[in-house]
Amino acid sequence: MNDADKRIQVVVGEPLSRDILSMDGAMVLAAKGTIVTQDMLRRLANWIVEEDPRQPSERRERKPASNKMRDEIIKKLQFDDIVSQKTRENIENGIGDFFKEISDTKKNVSISHIEDSIAELVDGAPDHPDVPLKLMQLRTHSSYLFQHSIECGIIGSFIASSLNYTQREISSFSLAMMIHDTGVLSIPESIVNKPEKLTQEESLLIQGHPVEGWNKIKRIPGIDPMALMIAIGHHISADGTGYPDTVDFNDLPPLAHLASIIDHFEALTSERPFRPAFALHDAIKIILSQRDKYHPAAIENFISVVGIFPISTFVQLSSGEVGVVTRNNQENLFLPEVKLVLDPTGKQYSKEISVNLITDTYRHIVAALNNI
Ligand SMILES: [Fe+2]
Ligand SMILES: [Fe+2]
Structure with a gap:
């Protein structure tokens, strides 16, 4: 696939014409048919791109893992x-x-x-x-x-x-x-x-x-x-x-x-x-x-x-929601407990919703997020 083939036209308010995949093509970041929102675009722009620490030229392109909304949510969670x-x-x-x-x-x-x-x-x-x-x-x-x-x-x-x-x-x-x-x-x-x-x-x-x-x-x-x-x-x-x-x-x-x-x-x-x-x-x-x-x-x-997803890590869920890891399950470190923080449209949840991914078969982690 050349670079042009990877491009996709997205219009806010309209559904995605096809799935958007992670860099390695292994994960669906946003599914075909999902309505495009500004928040979704912002979040997609912040996906983790795995880096090889031995390539110094790559290092400088990466932004520190911190933003205002993330900090506010972390504060509210009162770890x-x-x-x-x-x-x-x-x-x-x-x-x-x-x-x-x-x-x-x-x-x-x-x-x-x-x-x-x-x-x-x-x-x-x-x-x-x-x-x-x-x-x-x-x-x-x-x-x-x-x-x-x-x-x-x-x-x-x-x-x-x-x-x-x-x-x-x-x-x-x-x-x-x-x-x-x-x-x-x-x-x-x-x-x-x-x-x-x-x-x-x-x-x-x-x-x-x-x-x-x-x-x-x-x-x-x-x-x-x-x-x-x-x-x-x-x-x-x-x-x-x-x-x-x-x-x-x-x-x-x-x-x-x-x-x-x-x-x-x-x-x-x-x-x-x-x-x-x-x-x-x-x-x-x-x-x-x-x-x-x-x-x-x-x-x-x-x-x-x-853990694989250490406590306080923000994660993109397959449901389109964003959660933050609050507890690791020793039986399966890929399926921790998370608190949901953003709904699929990128809006903050007003009430506290905890989900144990071991028992919740509807959701799983799609990717960890540096910024939300
Ligand atoms: Fe040291
Ligand atoms: Fe040392």
Whole structure:
């Protein structure tokens, strides 16, 4: 089929003359006969186009996953926070102090401040798993490393607790996630945030951060070996790629394998100077497409908690409606529970309608939406 054949003339108020398909032709986005509305055109323009993260030229064309209506709906849904504002502030202070101390080779380093905030994080964890891991509009910090460390610690704690690790393991994993990139502190921010391709020398500096991190955090009196393993091991891949090549993937403990997935997921869903943040569902697709890099059990555990369509993802339904995922069904992660937010004409529903796609045979997910 050439490009001209893919075109279709649409007139607002008139029915579609044929089905509109997704890019790969696998899904019907809007069925033949549906009356065309302005909202429908706007929504169709926002369909996710799957991207290969390894093609930088593609990255800049994508818009961040946030718009006004989306934010309003999310606010109205009143999702529980993964962590309270007060605990988040305490974590920020703890990590801030730690980064300052560890950067000064003469200073004694203490992690007691971070440990206190982690105790608060673990104690205050939501008592149910239906919490959005990240809501894009909450991001506030300009320093990527700082924000990334906080988010990795919070997500790590949530995932380890959902996987029923012991309190002690959850705390030590969360700490390890918060300080896993300490080695990055030695790299100039201009290199960490460089939008252009890195020189060979710069790449080597970046690739040195796990060993640098190991060397830095081993100064901490009584540091948990888990934190050392995760600092050195979070960029080592199962397929033999990654760095450093002095540590064997199979020598790493299961939580270190989980750490590298959380690290990648957090990085993908963060905005960077060289690309916008990927939506949660897009990040899941990218991780799954690179599954050879990860331990299969770690992938399975991670996906079982986060889902294929993570909570707070907007989804286009086969009914023409738009919903937002509020709960994942472990029996079938492709059929979560959703709250309906837009009717087939694009109008917001005024009352709350929840649908469990496992029992609702009329609706299924056609696509995840970055914007609505
Ligand atoms: Fe790293
Ligand atoms: Fe990282």
